[in-house]
Amino acid sequence: MKSGSRLERILAAGHFAVTSELGPPKNADPDNIRKKASYCLGNVDAANVTDNQTAIVRMSSIAAGTIALSCGVEPVIQMVCRDRNRIAMQSDILGAAALGCKNLLCLSGDHQKFGNHPQASGVYDLDSMQLIDMVRRMRDDKTFLSGEPIKDHEPRFFIGAAANPFADPLNFRITRLAKKIAAGVDFIQTQCIFDIDRFEQYMKMVVDRGLHEKAYILAGLAPVRSERALQYMKDEVPGMSVPDELIARMAAVKDKDEKMEEGIKICLEMIECVKHIEGVRGIHLMPVGWESITPVIVERAGLLPRPDVA
Amino acid sequence: MIVADRKPLDEILASIEPYKKIMLMGCGGCVTICFSGGAKAVELLASQIRMARNKAGSDIDIVECTPERQCEFEFIDAFKEQIASVEAVLSIACGVGVQTMNEHLAEGVTIPGLNTKFMGYPVEHGLWQERCAGCGDCVLQWTGGLCPVARCAKRLFNGPCGGSAGGRCEVDKEVECVWQLIHDRLEKLNKLENLEIVRPARDWRTSTNAGQRKVKFEEAML
Structure with missing residues (x-):
């Protein structure tokens, strides 16, 4: 075992993993985390705690992740390269490990332009590839990035990264995934999948290169409540592929509650699809602003109870 | 080349507000090529300032000049006497020119009239993009x-x-x-x-993270 995290044990045992997301609040309220953690407890194997996502200031991912941990929910600490240099990142990696966190997701981070402090200076001392490499060195080589040894108590993380099967240039996406694996990634969570056909093509290329045997790949899925949300992602979020049929299907349903039900159904169908795609080892749910739906989806997808891997 | 852009006129007027006699110094290098600081830009800005000050009822005397390069001692030294006769110099060279003036001719004060942007080139007529x-x-x-x-x-x-x-x-x-x-x-x-x-x-030490950088060319040193 690299970290011995629950997520690692689930995947190593061959179970179909389920992770979801827990967005920290824009204030210092610990109960907000506890409430969101309650939707995750027993329903997912681990929950990603986002790191100032879309560059909006929120409670720190390590602090919020530690609160989730105290509620019995295993966090996947997200860490972005936008806000910290290698000194601060390594310091936080040591701190997160000391607090009992065992999964770390390495990201470049949304550009500061998109957030509530567009005036900020972006750091980007490292990129996500170099961050993966640094966390792996700290764990496996027991050294800091500078090469200085970590004498004992090295931070041991199950190392994750994101992959976007839908961004350009398409034929480079597999190379980029291979690079992340070469840098030391253990698991991958993909960008939200709405375009199943394109995801299937991507996974076929992944399998052809044998990459699915070198890292666990979790398919990213986002339950949505309206066609507006889908349209927004299609138009405004770069590197997203949203088929028009899906938008039309949501638009055809008029009643608000029925729309919600349609959104759940779409997500359940997607889960069923990705379960049967070779190389997919689990799902990552991203119910942004709709965390309460996680237990419903996991239950109706027949993914409960979560396996016991103690 | 170094690409620079003129500061807003109001900001320039505010920064020279206390003075009655200034020198407006351009530069014959990069900023001439990107139209922000050459002899023509000096002429244009000088008349804009004169008009604005005249309208405000506080006329200003402006000595115009454009050395070949503002970032080398020999070219700015040629204007030493005239510089001594003014209260301040308004420079429309890049930030390097402004600092050369302030450090080399330390008895006078030189104020920037441009915002220095980047190193780049014109990708089309009138449009510069950053490259380095x-x-x-x-x-x-x-x-x-x-x-x-x-x-x-x-x-x-x-x-x-x-x-x-x-x-x-x-x-x-x-x-x-x-x-x-x-x-x-x-x-x-x-x-x-x-x-x-x-x-x-x-390794960012080669960049701006290790304090002021320098390049030495031994053969050229006296």
Whole structure:
């Protein structure tokens, strides 16, 4: 075992993993985390705690992740390269490990332009590839990035990264995934999948290169409540592929509650699809602003109870 | 070349507000080429200032000049006497020119009239784009000659990121994704394998992180 995290044990045992997301609040309220953690407890194997996502200031991912941990929910600490240099990142990696966190997701981070402090200076001392490499060195080589040894108590993380099967240039996406694996990634969570056909093509290329045997790949899925949300992602979020049929299907349903039900159904169908795609080892749910739906989806997808891997 | 852009007129007027006699000094180098600080720009700005001050009822005397380069002692020394006769110098050279003036002719005060932007070139008539960040450790040899340090919004060394779509950067749809350009160029050069390598963390000491940098050319030293 690299970290011995629950997520690692689930995947190593061959179970179909389920992770979801827990967005920290824009204030210092610990109960907000506890409430969101309650939707995750027993329903997912681990929950990603986002790191100032879309560059909006929120409670720190390590602090919020530690609160989730105290509620019995295993966090996947997200860490972005936008806000910290290698000194601060390594310091936080040591701190997160000391607090009992065992999964770390390495990201470049949304550009500061998109957030509530567009005036900020972006750091980007490292990129996500170099961050993966640094966390792996700290764990496996027991050294800091500078090469200085970590004498004992090295931070041991199950190392994750994101992959976007839908961004350009398409034929480079597999190379980029291979690079992340070469840098030391253990698991991958993909960008939200709405375009199943394109995801299937991507996974076929992944399998052809044998990459699915070198890292666990979790398919990213986002339950949505309206066609507006889908349209927004299609138009405004770069590197997203949203088929028009899906938008039309949501638009055809008029009643608000029925729309919600349609959104759940779409997500359940997607889960069923990705379960049967070779190389997919689990799902990552991203119910942004709709965390309460996680237990419903996991239950109706027949993914409960979560396996016991103690 | 160094590309600079004129400060807003109101800001310039505010900064020279206390003075009755100034020198307006341009530069015959880069800023002449990008139209922000050459002899013509000096003439234009001088008349704008005169009109504004006249309208405000506080006339100003402006001595106009444009040395060949404002960043070398020998060229600015030629104006020493005239500089001594004014209360302040308003410079429309780049930041290097302004500092050369302030440090070399320390008895006078030189105020900037431009915002220095970047090192770049005109991609079309009247449009300059950034190309070099002067980071001190050039990577163009493996990127197909296109710079990710100056042109990628996240300064990635292992791009493109997940926000690259249709050849455009997620930060601004008007901006080309340099990593897409690098990819396409390397493909054309049959060197796509350059992108297979995990590029290690960069040593930023060659950049602006280790204090003021210098370049020595021993043979030229006296």
